[in-house]
Every structure is written in C-alpha cells, then in structure tokens.
Amino acid sequence: MVDKNQLRIATRNTGFIDPESVESYIAVGGYQALGKCLAEMKPADVIDLMKNSGLRGRGGAGFPTGVKWGFAAKYASDTKYVVCNADEGDPGAFMDRAVLEGDPHNVLEAMAIGGYAIGGNKGTIYIRAEYPLAIARLKLAIQQAKDMGLLGDNIMGTDFSFDIELKYGAGAFVCGEETALIASMEGNRGEPYTKPPFPAEAGYWDKPTIVNNVETLANIPAIIMKGADWFSGIGTETSKGTKVFCICGKINNVGLIEVPMGTSLKTVIYDVGGGIPDGKEFKAVQTGGPSGGALTYKDLDAPIDYENLVARQSMMGSGGMIVMDEDDCMVAVAKFFLDFTMDETCGKCTPCRIGSKRIYEILDKITIGQGTEADLEKLRSLSHNIKDTALCGLGQTMPNPVLSTMRVFEDEYRAHVIDKKCPAGVCADLLEFTVVEEKCVGCTLCARVCPVNCISGKPKEVHVIDQAACIKCGACLDKCKFDAIIKQ
Amino acid sequence: MAKIKSLAELQKKRDELQAVAAKTKNEKVIVNVSLATCGIASGGKEVMEAMKQEAAALGINNVEFTMSGCMTYCFAEPTVEITLPGKEPVVFGYIKGDKAKELVSKYIKSGELVDGVIPASYERIVF
C-alpha cells in the first residue's frame, strides 16, 4: 500500500477526463457548482463562501481570493472583468499548462462563478502564445460550453450571461504581475503601474477587474460543491487547501504533484518525488522560480506554506520546484536567475532595471574568480535596497535567489572569493582538470576528444593537460574510462 | 446540441452520462492515453495508434480508446491507463517501442501485468 501523500483538488480531473469533451466534464460533476451558485446562492453568498474557505491566490503572492472578489463587487460599473492569468512565465513551472490542457472547463466554470459573484459578465484568459495545445483546447471548450448554454447568454436559463475571450501573451515574465498583465491585454508594453487604484477598482479598460491565476480558479468549483469548512479543514493555520508543484531537476519522479499545504519538504522530495537520482546528495530546492529562493537540508522538516517560505527568503510563487544536488553551484544558480530577471525587467523603475544588472555583474565577477569579500557585503546591501524600493513584485522579489543562497551557502560564496574555488565544480574559470599519474594508462582517448588539443602524451604513457590552453570543457573527464582525470 | 436550461437539467444530464460510463466500464476495456504537450512529445499519439493496430490485429474489439490531459507522471511518459471490465484502473508508464503492443497482447488480452505499473499515490476529490 502506497502512502497517499497527495490530495488532488485543483488537478482532480487532469488525466482522468477527456479535455476535448464537455460531456466528460459534466459526468464528473462539471458546471454543477456554477448551477448551484446561479440557482441557490446570491453573489454575496458566493463571496462569503470564498472568504470563509481561506483560499489564497496561487499565482505567487497569496492574496485571499474572496477578499479580492469582495472589493470588485463593491464598485458599481456597467462592465466588470474576470481575468484568468495563464501567462505561466516562471521557468520550471507548468502546472497551469497541465490544468488548461487536461481540464479546461474547470477554469471556464470558475471564471463564470467569479463573474456572477462580482457582477461582471466578461471574461478574458491571458495565455502564453507558447502553449498552442492549451489554446486549442480552451477554444474548443468555450465553444462547447456555449453550445450547451453553460456559457454565453442566459446561462442555464437564468438571466446571468458570461462570455470568455482569449488574449495571447508574447513572452514577458513581468506580465504575470497583474497590473503589467492588464497593460499587455490592452495591447501595450507590459509595464506595471503603481497601486492603488487596484485592478478591483480600475483595471482592464479602467473597469473593476479581478485577476486570478489558473490554479486558484481550478479550486473554486470544488470549494462551492464541498463547502468552505471542508476546504479550510485542509492545510495550515494561514494557508488552506493544497498546492500544485512541478518538481523537476535532479529528482527521480519528475512531475506534477498536489499536496496539502503544510506538507514537509522532506515528504515532497523523498516520498512523493522519490529522492535524488544516482545516489547523489540533496543540496537545495528552488521554490518560487526567479522570485523565490533556495530551501536546503536545514529546511527539510519545515511545513510548506506561504508564511514559512517567506520567512526563509523564498516564496510560494506559482509552484516551480527545481531540485539541485551536490553538483550544482549555488552562486551559478543565483547568477542564472539574475540573468533571467535582468533580461525580463521591464525597465520602468530604476532599482529593478539597474539593480538587476549590478547584482548580475557582481555574481559574474565572483564566478570567474575576481570577486572580493567586499563584494559579498555589497551584494547583501544592494539586495535589500532593491527589495525596499522596486515598484512591483518582480523587482521586490528579484534579489531573493541571492539572499536565500547567501543565507545558507555563505561558505560556498566565500570559497569563490577567498580560495578562488568552486566547491561544486561548476564555475569553469575556477576549475583545474588534471591527470592522476597513478591511474592514467595512456590510452590517448582524452587527447583525441580534446577540442583544443591541449592534452599531450605518447600511447601507454601518462598524459598531461596544458593548463594555459585548457578551456575546461570537461570532455576528457567524461570520456576517461579509468577515472584518471579529476577536476577541482 | 440542446441547451441546458436549468440546474435540474444539468443534473439529469450528469446522471445519464454517468450511467453510460458505468455501463462502458463493465463491458469494455478502457484505454486512456495521456496526451498533454509532454505526452505528445514523448510519443503518446504513436502509442495510441500502435495499440489500436495491435488490438485490431488480435481481433480484440471491446476496447474503447480515450485521451486525457497530463497524468502527472512526467518522468514515465508516455503513460497509459487501462481499465479492464469491472476492475480498478492501472497506470502503465515508460511505454516505448514494442511495449505498446505488449500492453494489448498481455494485459488487455489475458490480464497479465507487464512492467512499468505506477502506483497511485494520491487521493482525488470527487463530487
């Protein structure tokens, strides 16, 4: 008997039903929640139920969904919008794609419920253009639902109407931020603007707008059907329900998982994820993508919820979980993320535009062996400055990968700047490949694979690597059958 | 398609569809292939085609093929879920090459299990 560590609410139908058949969705209770809201509940009741359930936004920041809906309901307007944020830009996360491809009607139903609750009848799904299959299945689902009277005019014979259109993103990470997303939906550069006014008051075309993430929406029909008490009975004090994660990287069972909030990292990595391949040592897991941080062996017993992750300089984010083992260098990983944010900053505010560049430069200096101890201090103070002053969520969280890795792996940073060594053996400029004399049999294989011909030696004699010419590509190490080449 | 005009009609429709599904489950072998982006990239469509051909070649005609989205076992793509009549569904992973045919000639034909069974490690919400 396998332990059932997972609880599938948001992903309850993905992998079970045919996403291209509305009947398949109806057979598992689809559109019942919308029907129940329209027939038996007032909009205010729906909002109260959402508030009581404790559902918080799954896109990253964790704002209570019911409260957001409540704000939008308060403002009078002829038009209000429900926007589904499906611009999954976090590299290493694909839970939204999985839900949209596997259970598109679930998201449509939830959007219509949101529309009913706030008094709006227009929905827009902002989706990445890079997800052609999800787009095709959504289009089909919208058409099917309209044909059956489950979307469109007078849904299920009531006077509530709700229509959904698709808008395509064009590859900009910052558009996951709701104000940038709205700017992009209006056809402009995706630059965030200062809140207030919040989108709930003046969002898409200045109308009251709620922006909810795909996973958040995917929970809603289940909450309506099973009740607020059921949902709030799952999870921790402050974080209710479950969270979908994509675990990938150095892990055996790469895939999508959904676990109750409060599950420990250890359970996720070892029980659900099946541990680390090739007998390697677990080193860290990056949660929250480029805005998040690294959790390490010290955090294995920590229950995963919004607050616990923030306390560790990470964040829930959308749910990417990249597992790293002993062969990964934390400075190089931080540099990778800063390279990403440096590229993705929209450039509107100075701390983010210039700050990301400066952090990246310092990290780059460290990885090529030119860093100093003063640089570490500079990194820390610069990171805190950016956190305090950037305009939007992207900028405010951008230093997280640096701060969280420095928190636990300061030794590794120091090894780079003081000893000029990369303990994980990743940073090429700090490595040296050498031949172990006792082990080399002179098979000449290394000399033959070396792309720059820097290995010399006669057959059956010990070979030598010319350090000045070596480009540290590691080809010789990979090819040597006698473990006679080491890098350090 | 007739429009649904009330919650009661929707519930009736659900009950009808569930009855049909239950009947199918008792009488037919259901093969569900995971066809999300990853499943397709790993060759899920080819697996479905190979299984259809093998079933036809062996004269097995009580098989209903369906597709679904991500089964969440990305590490084991392509994945196929097979439900024999009146039995619990079993998920098979790593369906490469001749494995697709083997599923038909062994498990579907005679109930003989083949390698690659993935145990379900979750509880799923239904209502």
Add this chain to the structure above:
Amino acid sequence: MSNCQEKQKCESQQGFPETLFRELDAFIETLPTKEGHLITVLHKAQSLFGYLPEEIQQYVADALNLPVVQVYGVISFYTFFTQIPKGKNPIAVCMGTACFVKGANKVVDALKQQLQVEIGEVTPDGVFSIDCLRCVGACALAPVVMVGEKVYANVTADQVKDIIADFS
C-alpha cells in the same frame, strides 16, 4: 493589383507577396475594435510574414492608426516578436531552470560550434537559426530542444549532430 487603392501598400520593399497583406487586412477587419488589439495583430502578422521588419511595423501602425514608435516599442518589449528572419528550421533551446540544471548550456555550446553561428543568428545558407527560449513548460523532458514544431527531449551535447542531420 488593379483593385489596390494605395500604391505604396501594394509594392512591398522586401518582396512580401501582396496576398499576405490582404490576409492581414482581412484579419484586422474581423476584430471587434482596433483599440487594444495591437498585440493580437502583431501575432497574426508574425505568423504570416515570419518576422516583423520595419516595413511591416509601419504597415501595422497605419492600419491601426497608431504611431509606429508604439508598434516598435511593443515589438521590442516582447521576446516572442522578432525583427530578423529565422532560419528555415529554427532551433530553439529551452533555457528554463530545469533545462539549465540539466545541462542546456552544453547543448547550446555544441549547437554554436556545429553551426558556427551565435544565438539569435541565422546560418549563411538560411537553413538554421539558434534561439534560446525561456521555458516551453516541458520540464520533465529537460533539456528540451525544438526544431520548428518538433520536440527533442533529454538532449545531450552528443546528440546535437544527429538532430542537425535530421534537417540537412
């Protein structure tokens, strides 16, 4: 071109066929409003022309009554839009985090070495171009390389030669 009203619209500097411009016009006609649909139109234009050079930017700006600087601003903001043509077989290496930790860097280096071009460039014969993508959401298959629509999973530097051979 007898039914063409504005001569400049008919004669493409880059030699784009006129039918593509007509198709774009027809698409714009189907939009409920012109306002707010710049990105939608650019998606369509890129799918028709393959890329968005100055000529197309000007055309879109005129069609939507926008200053061309706004069109350029949007194109240069989003990574999906490109102002230079891609190769016949555009190669895209996923550089998402999962692919990164699984060695996508080495795959990129191997590609650059084999094709003798840099990222964002096209081979002189126009057959291949190399680009890095942020994440294609197929992290379980990391590292992922896409050539056109075809997806290669779990790619190693050694396999690069074979992938290129598939299209040569």
